[in-house]
Amino acid sequence: MSSQSKQPQVRRRRVFYIPGYDPIHPRRYRELYRKEGRAQANISGYEIAISSKSGDGPYGWRVQSRQDGMDVETEFDVLVWSDIVRDSMSNTILGTYVQLVRTAWTYTGSGALWRMMRLRKGPVIAALYPVGMLGLQLLLALAAAWVLTELLWSFAGFLALIPAVLAAYAVLRWFREIDNRLFAYYLMHDYAYSAVQKGAVPVELSGRLKEFTENIRSALESDADEVLVIGHSSGAHLGVMVLADLIRAQDKLSDQPKLSFLTLGQVMPMVSFLPDAQRLRTDLKFLSIQDDLTWIDVSAPGDGCAFALCDPVGVSGVATERKRWPLVLSAAFTQTLSPDRWQELRWRFFRLHFQYLCAFDRPGDYDYFRITAGPMTLGQRFNRRLPSKSRIDVPVSKYRSVHP
Numbered sequence: 119m120s121s122q123s124k125q126p127q128v129r130r131r132r133v134f135y136i137p138g139y140d141p142i143h144p145r146r147y148r149e150l151y152r153k154e155g156r157a158q159a160n161i162s163g164y165e166i167a168i169s170s171k172s173g174d175g176p177y178g179w180r181v182q183s184r185q186d187g188m189d190v191e192t193e194f195d196v197l198v199w200s201d202i203v204r205d206s207m208s209n210t211i212l213g214t215y216v217q218l219v220r221t222a223w224t225y226t227g228s229g230a231l232w233r234m235m236r237l238r239k240g241p242v243i244a245a246l247y248p249v250g251m252l253g254l255q256l257l258l259a260l261a262a263a264w265v266l267t268e269l270l271w272s273f274a275g276f277l278a279l280i281p282a283v284l285a286a287y288a289v290l291r292w293f294r295e296i297d298n299r300l301f302a303y304y305l306m307h308d309y310a311y312s313a314v315q316k317g318a319v320p321v322e323l324s325g326r327l328k329e330f331t332e333n334i335r336s337a338l339e340s341d342a343d344e345v346l347v348i349g350h351s352s353g354a355h356l357g358v359m360v361l362a363d364l365i366r367a368q369d370k371l372s373d374q375p376k377l378s379f380l381t382l383g384q385v386m387p388m389v390s391f392l393p394d395a396q397r398l399r400t401d402l403k404f405l406s407i408q409d410d411l412t413w414i415d416v417s418a419p420g421d422g423c424a425f426a427l428c429d430p431v432g433v434s435g436v437a438t439e440r441k442r443w444p445l446v447l448s449a450a451f452t453q454t455l456s457p458d459r460w461q462e463l464r465w466r467f468f469r470l471h472f473q474y475l476c477a478f479d480r481p482g483d484y485d486y487f488r489i490t491a492g493p494m495t496l497g498q499r500f501n502r503r504l505p506s507k508s509r510i511d512v513p514v515s516k517y518r519s520v521h522p
Contacts, residue, residue: 126186126188126492126493126494126498127343127493127494127495127498128190128343128344128492128493128494128495129188129189129190129191129343129493130190130191130192130193130341130342130343131190131191131192131193131342131343131344131345131346131490131491132192132193132195132337132340132342132344132345132346132375133192133193133194133195133346133347133348133490134176134195134197134330134333134334134337134345134346134347134348135147135194135195135196135197135348135350135353136197136199136330136347136348136349136350136353136354136356136357136360137196137197137198137199137200137350137351137353138350138351138352138353138383138385139203139307139308139311139351139352140200140203141200141203141204141207142200143200144177144196144198144200145177147196147475148168148177148178148179148194148196150472150475150476151168151179151181151194151475152168154475154476154477154486154487155168155181155477155487155491157476157477158477158478158481158485158486158487159183159487161477161478161479161481162481162485162487162488164183164184164185164186164488164492165183165184165185166181166182166183166487166491167181167182167183168180168181168182168194169182171193171194171195175195175333176195176196176197176198176333177195177196177198178193178194178195178196179194180192180193180194181193181194181490181491183487183491183492185488185491185492185493186492186493188493190491190492190493192490192491193342194490195333197329197330197333199323199326199356202322202323202326203307203311205322206307206310206311207303207304207307208307211287211290211291211294214252214303214306214307215252215256217306217307217310218248218249218252218306218310220310220313220314221306221309221310221313221314222249224313224316224392225245225309225313225392228316228391228392228393228516228517229516230387230391230392230393230515230516230517231245233387233391233514233515233516234387234388234391234425234514236514237387237425237428237433237510237514238419238424238425238426238428238510240421240422240423240424240426241385241387241388241422241423241424241425243422244305244422244423244467245305245309245388247301247302247305248301248302248303248304248305248306248309249306251300251302252302252303252306255289255290255293255302256290258289259285259286259287259289259290260286262282262285262286262288262289263282263283263285263286264282266278266281266282266285267279267282270282301468308352309388312352312388312389312392313392315394316392316393316394316395317389317390317391317392317393317394317395317396317398317517318394318395318396318397319359319397319398323356327356327359327360327363328363330356330360331360331363331364331367334347334360334361334364335364335367337375338364338371338375338377340375342375343374343375343376343495344375344376344377344378344495344496345375345376345377345378346378346379346380346489346490346496347360347361347377347378347379347380348379348380348381348382348490349379349380349381349382349384350381350382350383350472350474350475351382351383351384351385351423351424351471352385354381354382354383354384354385354386354415354430355384355385355386355389355390355398355430357379357381358381358386358398358401358402358405358430359397359398359401361377361379361401361405361411362400362401362404362405363401365404365405365408365410365411366404370410371410371411376412376495376496376497377410377411377412378411378412378413378414378495378496378497379405379411379412379413379414379443379444379496380413380414380415380416380489380496381413381414381415381416381430381444382416382417382474382475383416383417383418383421383423383424383471383474384415384417384424384425384428384430385423385424385425386398386402386425386430386434387425387428387430387433387434387514387515388425390402390430390434390515391434391514391515391516391517392517393517395517396519396520396521397521398434399434399435399436399517399518399519399520400436400520400521402430402431402434402436403431403436403437403438403520405431405443406431406436406437406438406440406441406442406443406444407438407440407441407442407443408442408443409442411443412443412495412496412497412500413443413444413445414444414445414447414496414500415429415430415444415445415446415447416447416448416449416474416484417446417448417449418448418449418450418451418470418473418474419448419451419508420451420452420460420464420470421449421451421470421471421473422467422470422471423467423468423470423471424471426448427446427448427506427508427509427510428446428509428510428511429444429446429505429509429510429511430444431443431444431511432510432511432512432513433510433511433512433513433514433515434513434515434518435513435514435515435518436518436520437511437513445500445503445505446505446506446509446511447483447484447500447503447505447506448506448508449473449474449482449484450482450484451463451470451473453480453482454478454480454481454482454484455473455478455479455480456479456480459479474486483499483500483503
């Protein structure tokens, strides 16, 4: 593990946050940080405030915090790919059902689904949810069409099919309009995007990752004490590829700034278990042996949308004897949230998937706002920590090929 001293050494930090598959403008993350940071500061007894960021570059904000007697400034950037997400979402009902069939075949035909079921049931159920929900919606639409046909056939004959088809479409359209409550279309698009090229990186996303790499490289040439890259959900495996490209392009990283990587609620097996995900598997293997990096992976069994405590390198079958990272830790929602707060959130699955970015009313070692705005580097904060005893690190993926 890291041999860094516990002596605080961060007064200036650059943070690059890579969201998951999210079509919404990144201002939502600024407002979430503002609200939850204020709540956590009140609970934990430190000061934190955010302000607008000036100048060019990615969307972001500035954070001023006083923790443990030290003033820390953080420049927070969101590495945006929401436009790619929006473009990938089919606007037609028929197109979504085509995606459903294609995606289901990719995961079942490759055997990836059965392998993932050996890890955690929660994310597999989440993956099957849009299939079941969209299938139910289609059955209800067909039932409406059948009832209307039965009522009109005796006097309208084949003309009864016209209002029947319109009724079926109206049912499907209604479900589409309330998907902000059901999330069936959203999740279907999410899984379809990972599966569309059987784990290979789409061209438009590959170009965006190069831009992310350049942004982080520039920060490593600044006077910051730490450059912290955070990948949440699908953003975790994007962060792996970005940092692998960055480190390969440099002979050796300098001691300043420290380069840190935090993955939260990762879903990497959804991609790394697919047959053509050689790039991701290669980058997982490469990143896991780096000496000039601290990589902490945080998840919680209470998060049903993540592969909780599954070591993404180990389960993907690319770990070697030189493996150092990631250090897999639990956010332990049942311990870091009070019983009342846990009862309030435990069935709000999508909200829990974002809990890593929020305040804990019984905070433990994991505190998003101490990590992003406090005086310790990620390596210092988790120095000498042992990995979670509940982690899963046995190789499970059927596909383990990597680039030479």
